[in-house]
Amino acid sequence: MKALVCEAYGSVDDLVYRDMPGPVPGPGEVLVAVKAIGVNFPDGLLVEGKYQARPECPFAPGSEISGEVIALGQGVDQFGIGDRVLSLTTSFGAYAEKIVLPVKVIHKIPASMSYETGAALLAATGTAHHGLRQRGQLKAGETLLVLGAAGGTGIAAVQIGKAIGARVIAACSTEEKLAFAKSQGADEGINYKTQDLKQAIKDLTNGQGVDVVYDPVGGDAFDVCSRSMAWNGRLLVVGFASGRIPELPVNLTLVKGYSVLGVFWGSFTIKQPEDHAANMRELFQWFEEGKVVPVVDKTYQLSDGIEAIKYVTGRNVMGKVIIKP
Numbered sequence: 091m092k093a094l095v096c097e098a099y100g101s102v103d104d105l106v107y108r109d110m111p112g113p114v115p116g117p118g119e120v121l122v123a124v125k126a127i128g129v130n131f132p133d134g135l136l137v138e139g140k141y142q143a144r145p146e147c148p149f150a151p152g153s154e155i156s157g158e159v160i161a162l163g164q165g166v167d168q169f170g171i172g173d174r175v176l177s178l179t180t181s182f183g184a185y186a187e188k189i190v191l192p193v194k195v196i197h198k199i200p201a202s203m204s205y206e207t208g209a210a211l212l213a214a215t216g217t218a219h220h221g222l223r224q225r226g227q228l229k230a231g232e233t234l235l236v237l238g239a240a241g242g243t244g245i246a247a248v249q250i251g252k253a254i255g256a257r258v259i260a261a262c263s264t265e266e267k268l269a270f271a272k273s274q275g276a277d278e279g280i281n282y283k284t285q286d287l288k289q290a291i292k293d294l295t296n297g298q299g300v301d302v303v304y305d306p307v308g309g310d311a312f313d314v315c316s317r318s319m320a321w322n323g324r325l326l327v328v329g330f331a332s333g334r335i336p337e338l339p340v341n342l343t344l345v346k347g348y349s350v351l352g353v354f355w356g357s358f359t360i361k362q363p364e365d366h367a368a369n370m371r372e373l374f375q376w377f378e379e380g381k382v383v384p385v386v387d388k389t390y391q392l393s394d395g396i397e398a399i400k401y402v403t404g405r406n407v408m409g410k411v412i413i414k415p
């Protein structure tokens with residue numbers, strides 16, 4: 091089978107599109123013909139050796155797929171040949187034509203859902219959902235500020251915030267991204283490149299601050315938000331796409347009476363599998379109701395996977411990028 095392979099840690103440009111041995115499912119596993127691959131910001135970090143995990147080379151990066159079950163390992167009766175599924179991968183390997191997955195991590199996808207949408211629904215949307223539901227405890231009527239709101243997980247947070255019934259403020263770096271976030275339901279927008287973020291939050295919340303901040307960006311925007319929280323607010327630490335992990339003077343949380351909560355969706359799926367399964371059921375329901383529908387910005391061939399990763403890490407993406415083997 092063809093795969094996009096990291097032969098040695100380094101530049102994304104050095105990934106190689108080549109043949110790899112086809113995998114064979116063991117007991118409790120299935121073989122999936124990959125139909126769509128979700129591209130995520132950390133895919134680039136992984137290849138550069140800047141991610142917390144460092145799989146042994148050579149390996150195919152990528153952590154989420156949708157596809158069709160084409161072979162069953164011993165003892166598998168929960169899935170059949172031809173089932174349409176989506177899945178997180180357990181140890182990368184998504185950038186390939188086929189992948190073996192343990193049945194416990196796979197979900198069947200609704201008949202009305204395309205493979206592209208399925209691959210786009212998992213990591214970015216699942217993170218936003220877990221962040222806002224389990225960690226942020228977002229409630230209808232509260233104000234939610236989403237940073238990097240046009241990106242993969244940001245736009246999912248906008249849609250999910252609206253599905254929950256919150257007032258959603260999108261913060262982005264360009265007018266085009268803001269317009270996109272508003273097209274997906276954001277009630278208000280802040281251009282944090284051209285506007286003073288602190289003043290804009292004050293103006294939009296009558297000086298009260300925001301109840302929940304969803305922050306996949308970190309850096310300067312986090313610093314501002316840590317001073318713009320409402321009483322009983324929840325500041326969600328999701329990622330550091332800006333490249334800087336901020337530091338927090340903890341006295342701010344005391345004075346303003348808010349909480350800072352880390353969001354790590356991958357660990358959540360392993361440590362709380364039943365809650366994760368319940369979340370997926372809610373996401374599928376919201377999808378059927380048209381409330382949470384991943385937006386695919388661009389689709390690439392697997393042989394052009396380098397361009398796909400660079401499009402995402404280059405701060406261009408609005409929604410999700412998908413690769414089709």
Ligand SMILES: NC(=O)c1ccc[n+]([C@@H]2O[C@H](COP(=O)([O-])OP(=O)(O)OC[C@H]3O[C@@H](n4cnc5c(N)ncnc54)[C@H](OP(=O)(O)O)[C@@H]3O)[C@@H](O)[C@H]2O)c1
Binds near residue numbers: 214237267307329409
């Ligand atoms: N904790 C978890 O479980 C979890 C799960 C998934 C993702 N994440 C993390 O969340 C972050 C965002 O992931 P994503 O898939 O949504 O990525 P994405 O689609 O590329 O979006 C990231 C957003 O960050 C903003 N940004 C600010 N400075 C940037 C910079 N220097 N380079 C690139 N983007 C920059 C951009 O918005 P503007 O241009 O509007 O500023 C961009 O839209 C990543 O750090 C990722 O590792 C965490």
